[in-house]
Amino acid sequence: MKKCFAPLEGITGFIFRNTYHEYYGGIDEYYTPFISVNQTRKLKKRELEDLLPENNHVPALVPQILTNQAEDALAYIRMINELGYNKINLNMGCPSGTVVAKGKGSGMLRDPKALDNFLESLFYGLSTMFPSPIKLTAKTRIGIRDISESEEILSVLAKYPFHEIILHPRLQKDFYKVPVHMEVVKSWQKVLKVPLIYNGDLNTPGDVHNLCHTYPDLEGIMLGRGLLWHPSMLSGNVDSCTNTEEIADCPEEDLRKLKEFHDTLFNRLLEVMQEPNNVIHRMKELWFYLGCNYPDCEKQLKNIKKAKTIDDYRIAARSLFCR
Ligand SMILES: Cc1cc2nc3c(=O)[nH]c(=O)nc-3n(C[C@H](O)[C@H](O)[C@H](O)COP(=O)(O)O)c2cc1C
Incomplete structure (x- = not known):
């Protein structure tokens, strides 16, 4: 299919x-x-x-x-x-x-x-x-x-x-x-x-x-x-999959891959989109969904949401991934 x-x-x-x-x-x-x-x-x-x-x-x-x-x-x-x-x-x-x-x-x-x-x-x-x-x-x-x-x-x-x-x-x-x-x-x-x-x-x-x-x-x-x-x-x-199979907490390996995916996406958006605010906006939209993989990171996710500059965003994302 x-x-x-x-x-x-x-x-x-x-x-x-x-x-x-x-x-x-x-x-x-x-x-x-x-x-x-x-x-x-x-x-x-x-x-x-x-x-x-x-x-x-x-x-x-x-x-x-x-x-x-x-x-x-x-x-x-x-x-x-x-x-x-x-x-x-x-x-x-x-x-x-x-x-x-x-x-x-x-x-x-x-x-x-x-x-x-x-x-x-x-x-x-x-x-x-x-x-x-x-x-x-x-x-x-x-x-x-x-x-x-x-x-x-x-x-x-x-x-x-x-x-x-x-x-x-x-x-x-x-x-x-x-x-x-x-x-x-x-x-x-x-x-x-x-x-x-x-x-x-x-x-x-x-x-x-x-x-x-x-x-x-x-x-x-x-x-x-x-x-x-x-x-x-x-x-x-x-x-x-069986019909009872749901998604458990994201395993470490998946989280590592998610970080790499995130970093590559973020860097490519920065290279191509001229306006940094648009990159931050786009990444925040994505975090609205990705955030569920980090259930214990409310504070870090809030910092991502609050980020106003590329540097703020980088720091907030890094602190989430290094938690
Ligand atoms: C943020 C967002 C943007 C969307 N943009 C489009 C779009 O451009 N064209 C479209 O046909 N559907 C759009 N949709 C609808 C999705 O393609 C999809 O039909 C909907 O999310 C239901 O599928 P899902 O439950 O797998 O997400 C959008 C949905 C969301 C949440």
């Missing part, structure tokens, strides 16, 4: 993806955080850097776009295709209020008729404007406010030749905390004629084992926060 690293805006840029792959591996396909499509029809410098094949050293990278305008989507798909990508993912899951208010991300699920019209134009453009086939995939939630919305959304998606669908079985209103609605997965598998990738709350090898055994027909799984909480989660043999 294919293993994908979920897009995580603000965290999984190319430096993170390359460094994760170098230290941990075990992932078949990485996704870029969403590229916000707009009418300028130009990739921002940061977006271009994130996409350039020479910056990416992972087995496969799938760029993700966020839009509800077919013409703009096609213009971006063309630019991304010219960089060498023929598989592109459409974000239909972002729950953020500002995105949803514009009818993008999971906001596209509010009006299935409008979604249908958008997809019709998009797939028409894909079939007529590109010399070689574009594999369009979607990463979607199941509705906005109520699980009963799922059926109509599913029937719209089922009309179109997506290459794959990535299902995050939550509603927009659920954001990321409410338990996933696993009860819809079987019906999505049954109705969709295209390969399905499951995403959501796979946080331990046991979670992965259970899911793969309950849904053996899935094309793949996508993991996000689980790989930030426990970066080595997929390094062992997940297939041999």
